[in-house]
Amino acid sequence: MPGMRKDVFSIEALGHEPADKRMDILRLIGSTGSISEAARQAGVSYKAAWQAVHTLTNLAGVALVDRAVGGAGGGGAKLTAAGEQLLDAARQMDAARRDVLARFSGGAAQALPGAGLRTSMRNNLPCRVMQLTMSTPGDPMVRVVLALPPSVQITSSITRESAELLGLQPGLAVLALCKATAVRIMAGAAPAREHVNLIAGKVTRLSRGSVRDEVVMSLPGELQLVGFSDHPSRLRAGSAVTASVEENAVVLARV
Template identity: 25%
Template sequence: MLDSEVLLTIKLHQQIFVDPKRIRLLREIAKSGSISQAAKNAKVSYKSAWDHLEAMNSLSPIPLLARNTGGKNGGGTTLTNYAKRLLKLYDLLEQTQHKAFSILQDEQVPLDSQLSATARFSLQSSARNQFFGTVKSLKQESNHCAVEIQLPLLDQPITAFITPQSALRLQLVLGKEVMLMIKAPWIKLFAKKPQKSCNVFHALLSSANQQPNTKEIILTLGKGLQCFASIENTVKIQKNDQLFCYIDPEQIVLLTM
């Protein structure tokens, strides 16, 4: 693994709002409740600390510091809730940057797709089948919205049924990139083509792995799309069998950005 350092700078109005040095200063203020002590801990002069704080406050839409006067400890300086949230956001952005850089070496991750790249380093799911495609059509039916999604390696689209409210919340439009999540047990296998209106695909059984109660199998669909299915041990199949698989449109979860 690469020993990398990714430094994050945020600008507002074309001027530096926060950078690693300013973030450290805010963190030290949060710990000590004192600008002078924070400057010492951050190894900057008091004047430099004030200059940084003034620059941030002049750009910030909400004040970052709150002064406490009097009291048992003689007052001090604390962070506003906005500044505390800023520190948390900065931490999240740093983590995201490091994870994003980590996928550079994985040539299987396309970097021309924001959804695909983000999903690879941000999402963890129990669904073994995670595919990416684009919305081909949207059809409002009686109690659901039928979303046809074209995957690059499939000749025919795959259809997902979601609620109209979900389609609106996901802001689905033609051509939008979406991620499909399908758990292995949701893929059903047939020796003969089933009479279904959609989501029936010719499948080649590429491998089968015996488990205590089930068989974990890998299927190859279309032009090389691999998907995982789970079936009972009593089902007799073997490598290179030509099968048909069916995916229930209501068992497909859609994600997008």
């Protein structure tokens, strides 16, 4: 990757271990010397493998892969010194993580895998993948149907490459994330709209504003969702409300 340093990586790149296949792809590039072979062994497309490399490189702030293009040998790829160091750090972090999780089981310890996420998104909802619907061959998007305990369903729209790198499949535990500003909360029920999630609940807490009112609503299963309603509103604690969230505003993360 021209113009990038090749010695010291940023620790931010370790945020993807062991959440998805990005680090696995980096390992496979190191062992096979080929991005296409790494993609094949990881079970993802060549495009998804390159997305993994670009994402990790951006997070690391240094070049992780050197690629030789063309030539008699057909080209290849190898890890830089920083790439090797990143994998070593990831191995040590994964071993330490497994050691900590092994000391605890059940109860609040179940929150540990997702507790390390640092994000501006205030809505972090544990759920499971129910179904993946592939669009037409020319469409790069995948619709992921998610089950929130005990009986709420929402849908996320993500790229095929992201679905591959996350290794999404029915039954997989994930986190559904969305910004509070992407959640519009209205009194009562709301008419169905294409590609929009409608989630029913009750107001738990209300903070009045001059333009918008911030609303914390409770969902079945003791989950909470934060969003905004137009000001002024007649909402009160206990009011029945519906949250409206577009599918493309729901981000998925592995736990």
